[in-house]
Amino acid sequence: MRVLAILAAVSAAxxxxxxxxxxxxxxxxxxxxHGFEAxxxxxxxxxxxxxxxxxxxxxxxxxxxxxxxxxxxNTVSCSTCHLQRLAFTDGKPTAIGVSGKTxxxxxxxxxxxxxxPQRFFWNGRAxxxxxxxxxxxxxxxxxxQDLDDLVxxxxxxxxxxxxxxxxxxxxxxxxxxxxxxxxxxxxxxANSRYDQFLRGEVSLTEQEELxxxxxxxxxxxxxxxxxxxxxxxxxxFLTSGFNTRFDGFVNxxxxxxxxxxxxxxxxxxxxxxxxxxxxxxxxxxxLTAPYMHDGRFGTLKEVLDHYNEGxxxxxxxxxxxxxxxxxxxxxxxxxxxxxxxxxxxxxxxFLHTLTDMDFVTDxxxxxxxxxx
Amino acid sequence: MxxxxxxxxxxxxxxxxxxxxxxxxxxxxxxxxxxxxxxxxHPFVGEEVLQLExxxxxxxxxxxxxxxxxxxxxISNIRLVAENDVFRETDSYHLARFDSEDGMYVIGLENVxxxxxxxxxxxxxxxxxxxxxxxxxxxxDPNGRMAWSWDVGYKFVLFxxxxxxxxxxxxxxxxxxxDENYMQVSIPLAAALFERQEATLDLRVDLLQMFKxxxxxxxxxxxxxxxxxGDARILARNYHRMVSLCPAPGRTCDEEG
Numbered sequence: 150m151r152v153l154a155i156l157a158a159v160s161a162a163x164x165x166x167x168x169x170x171x172x173x174x175x176x177x178x179x180x181x182x183h184g185f186e187a188x189x190x191x192x193x194x195x196x197x198x199x200x201x202x203x204x205x206x207x208x209x210x211x212x213x214x215x216x217x218x219x220x221x222x223n224t225v226s227c228s229t230c231h232l233q234r235l236a237f238t239d240g241k242p243t244a245i246g247v248s249g250k251t252x253x254x255x256x257x258x259x260x261x262x263x264x265x266p267q268r269f270f271w272n273g274r275a276x277x278x279x280x281x282x283x284x285x286x287x288x289x290x291x292x293x294q295d296l297d298d299l300v301x302x303x304x305x306x307x308x309x310x311x312x313x314x315x316x317x318x319x320x321x322x323x324x325x326x327x328x329x330x331x332x333x334x335x336x337x338x339a340n341s342r343y344d345q346f347l348r349g350e351v352s353l354t355e356q357e358e359l360x361x362x363x364x365x366x367x368x369x370x371x372x373x374x375x376x377x378x379x380x381x382x383x384x385x386f387l388t389s390g391f392n393t394r395f396d397g398f399v400n401x402x403x404x405x406x407x408x409x410x411x412x413x414x415x416x417x418x419x420x421x422x423x424x425x426x427x428x429x430x431x432x433x434x435x436l437t438a439p440y441m442h443d444g445r446f447g448t449l450k451e452v453l454d455h456y457n458e459g460x461x462x463x464x465x466x467x468x469x470x471x472x473x474x475x476x477x478x479x480x481x482x483x484x485x486x487x488x489x490x491x492x493x494x495x496x497x498x499f500l501h502t503l504t505d506m507d508f509v510t511d512x513x514x515x516x517x518x519x520x521x
Numbered sequence: 522m523x524x525x526x527x528x529x530x531x532x533x534x535x536x537x538x539x540x541x542x543x544x545x546x547x548x549x550x551x552x553x554x555x556x557x558x559x560x561x562x563h564p565f566v567g568e569e570v571l572q573l574e575x576x577x578x579x580x581x582x583x584x585x586x587x588x589x590x591x592x593x594x595x596i597s598n599i600r601l602v603a604e605n606d607v608f609r610e611t612d613s614y615h616l617a618r619f620d621s622e623d624g625m626y627v628i629g630l631e632n633v634x635x636x637x638x639x640x641x642x643x644x645x646x647x648x649x650x651x652x653x654x655x656x657x658x659x660x661x662d663p664n665g666r667m668a669w670s671w672d673v674g675y676k677f678v679l680f681x682x683x684x685x686x687x688x689x690x691x692x693x694x695x696x697x698x699x700d701e702n703y704m705q706v707s708i709p710l711a712a713a714l715f716e717r718q719e720a721t722l723d724l725r726v727d728l729l730q731m732f733k734x735x736x737x738x739x740x741x742x743x744x745x746x747x748x749x750x751g752d753a754r755i756l757a758r759n760y761h762r763m764v765s766l767c768p769a770p771g772r773t774c775d776e777e778g
Contacts, residue, residue, distance in 0.1 A: 192657045192664050264664065365670035367696075372748035384664035391666040394620065421574045421590075468590060468681050468692035472745055 179203035179316055188339050190347060190386040194263035200279065200327045202334060205316035210332025212312065213325060215516040218302055219286055220247050221293035227285070227329070228516065230256040234509050236433035237336065242444025246291035255444040260338040260432045260508065265389025266397030271426045271442040273398060274416050278330035283322060296322040338432045338508035346502070347386070353502060360499025363492055367469065370477040377488060377496045378456070381469040382428045388503060390428025398425040399467050402460035402484065403441060409463055424465050433508065435501045449500055453493045460484040558630040559721045560599075563767065564592070564619040567729040573620055577685070581732045582739030585686035587693060592728060593618045593667065594678040594760075595647050595660070599630065601638040608633050614651065614659030616667065617726070637712040641722065645760055646677030646703035669698060677702055678760055680731065684740045694745040695731070695756060702757035706764055723767035734759030
């Protein structure tokens, strides 16, 4: 009965528009972005009071996102490492920027960024999208651009001058960051087969449905409940990490104690945060290989194998991973989910239902330059 | 001579009547005095102040020492009960947690009608009606850490940590959240609390009561509780009594302890 109630409400709520009359616009102000929608089940989100969603800001942010002039040598744009066809990832284990060096971290997908952990980068070092946007631009190995030089360079372009004036009343590093953040906030992925299933429009196959149930369950042998334990870190609708405090950061057993990287500890200074990284959204996960913060796994099968038999124990490992097993007589020495091959395949089949082809082909998110 | 029509008399009379009625309405609806009430929840493990991650506490029913990594629980449907009146907070779902700088959890109740309240009442957990929906009300979030999944509902109480037993480190995972585990709490209050415009009520949360209330738990024997109703019932009956008033009004539980 609960499922039926959810399906009905989800269907009814899909057309829920968030922005009508919220900001009390004055004549001459930028135009509120009309028609922006997100599924009811994604829940609430907050926008910065000084950076509302406006049509002008979205247009400007999209242009900046795809413009290689944002890098010092005009060869790298945000879209170099965040390709729409790969759900805004780059297919590489870790990113490569203007210096040609292999960087430390995997390029994260950009989808549904207003939900889930509101800290950005794998170690959460940016607390807003605006703050995040300026970091790779200035990083010597990523885009190597001086912000004052960038303002001068963009200021020579009349189109940019007009767009910045219309959106923010002027061109500055702050307005560059605000526009990029605004465009990123519009990158909503909400029409995968899983979304269609939630709206009651399609059924999942038997295998996908088994995978969904396993995804949503922490195993409990005492209650004869089998589970793949995904939901302990990835929320049921968003599939992202949790947005409360640092609940969206987890040590998922990639490294033993002696090799634990700093992770969130670099931000908080707390030893209990060593080796914790941001839990990413699993939306479009079949398109965003390789996986993990360092891109160490090439396929979803390798990811499932890790959770099933490759967990490395350390002092900050999530107890939910340490404790989770589908076998009653699991040993202390070997942490394993003990899923069957059939169950592993089912979870992977479910993960494929999170692919949203509309999202990766949506013209509103595409490169604006070739069409001009 | 200009003769005023009947309508010309009627309109001022109606205006006077309307003004009088408005004045009476104003007098009648003058806001009652209110109180801003802060509920401060102070976490303890027995007599010791909770120290997340750092503290070590004796296994209440067996050997070994345990540590607490995370503790979160819902406080729902807060009511203040007077002789002839009840103040109810709307959308009253609060997720208590103790990882802020000052280590306590605070709920602010605005515009509480001043009255001689005898009891504060609330639920530990989520009432069955709210547990059966996925609306984002208060701190209820279907994409949050406390959401199990839509056909299971919410965890009411989440306790995660580890039991250190010799060389072994046993993960502790206690997630409780069947509908029958929603526990109503009623705590008597001193009427003097509401005599000022701002008031603070200090409450003590003793996490040890989860394992040492109606039934004592050996954490090595019962290191996890999730979907077994019998096990969940043991913890729920225990946590039913884990919140109490701090002993000295106007002072924090820490000062008293």
